[in-house]
Amino acid sequence: MGPHPYGWWIVLHIVLFVFWLGGDLGVYYSSRFVLKPELAPASRATALNIMSGLDLGPKITLVLFLPSGVTLMAMDPHGANIGGHEIFVWPLVVLTWLFAFGWLAATIVDHRTHGRFPWVRRTDWTIRITLILALFGTAAYTFFAAEPFGVTTEPKWLAGKVFFYALAIACGLGIRLTLRPFGPAFGALMQHGSTPETESALKRSIDGCLPYVFGIWGSVLVAAVLGVLKPGANL
Numbered sequence: 001m002g003p004h005p006y007g008w009w010i011v012l013h014i015v016l017f018v019f020w021l022g023g024d025l026g027v028y029y030s031s032r033f034v035l036k037p038e039l040a041p042a043s044r045a046t047a048l049n050i051m052s053g054l055d056l057g058p059k060i061t062l063v064l065f066l067p068s069g070v071t072l073m074a075m076d077p078h079g080a081n082i083g084g085h086e087i088f089v090w091p092l093v094v095l096t097w098l099f100a101f102g103w104l105a106a107t108i109v110d111h112r113t114h115g116r117f118p119w120v121r122r123t124d125w126t127i128r129i130t131l132i133l134a135l136f137g138t139a140a141y142t143f144f145a146a147e148p149f150g151v152t153t154e155p156k157w158l159a160g161k162v163f164f165y166a167l168a169i170a171c172g173l174g175i176r177l178t179l180r181p182f183g184p185a186f187g188a189l190m191q192h193g194s195t196p197e198t199e200s201a202l203k204r205s206i207d208g209c210l211p212y213v214f215g216i217w218g219s220v221l222v223a224a225v226l227g228v229l230k231p232g233a234n235l
Helices: 005-034 041-075 090-113 118-144 156-178 182-192 196-207 210-229
Strands: none
Touching (some): 005 196, 118 156, 156 210
């Protein structure tokens, strides 16, 4: 017999983790070249293009983490149920994937057009803020309830994983807010060359994101550890 499909979905989840963290590391590394005043503006623009291209990978994996996680919960033999009825039934899984593909389309369009369509950006922000609130609430319930959603295996590890996934999404929004002055500053660099004011604005924008970047790295790593080791679970 071949491997159980559940194993392949776990592999997908791990691959998403690898691409998320690896892509983020590439974004961070290339951002260091964007900040180098000794480089010609054209070279810094090339570094920015590389940084932007790499940044799309983590954005895609962040979105796909949601439906792949829901799929794993639907296939788990210890799955959630209320009154003897499973919560994560396959119609819900399909709807989650359809929702995720719609969210993914908005994410890619917003990334490639750099916010040229405000309604797309608003849609993406609305989805992310709604998810952050819903996931934090779900994590709190799963952690404090004796048998959350009828699960009797002490799934506090899952509460932690959901919490850190929500935290990673929130850190991503923090990065977007912090980077708002970056575009005008980089435009000034391209038009007028390097000045102390421009360099200061660029550095403040990119380095101001570092706490959020480290927050994402930590959240993704902790979520991966919780998902693999499932500490405290009674399986």
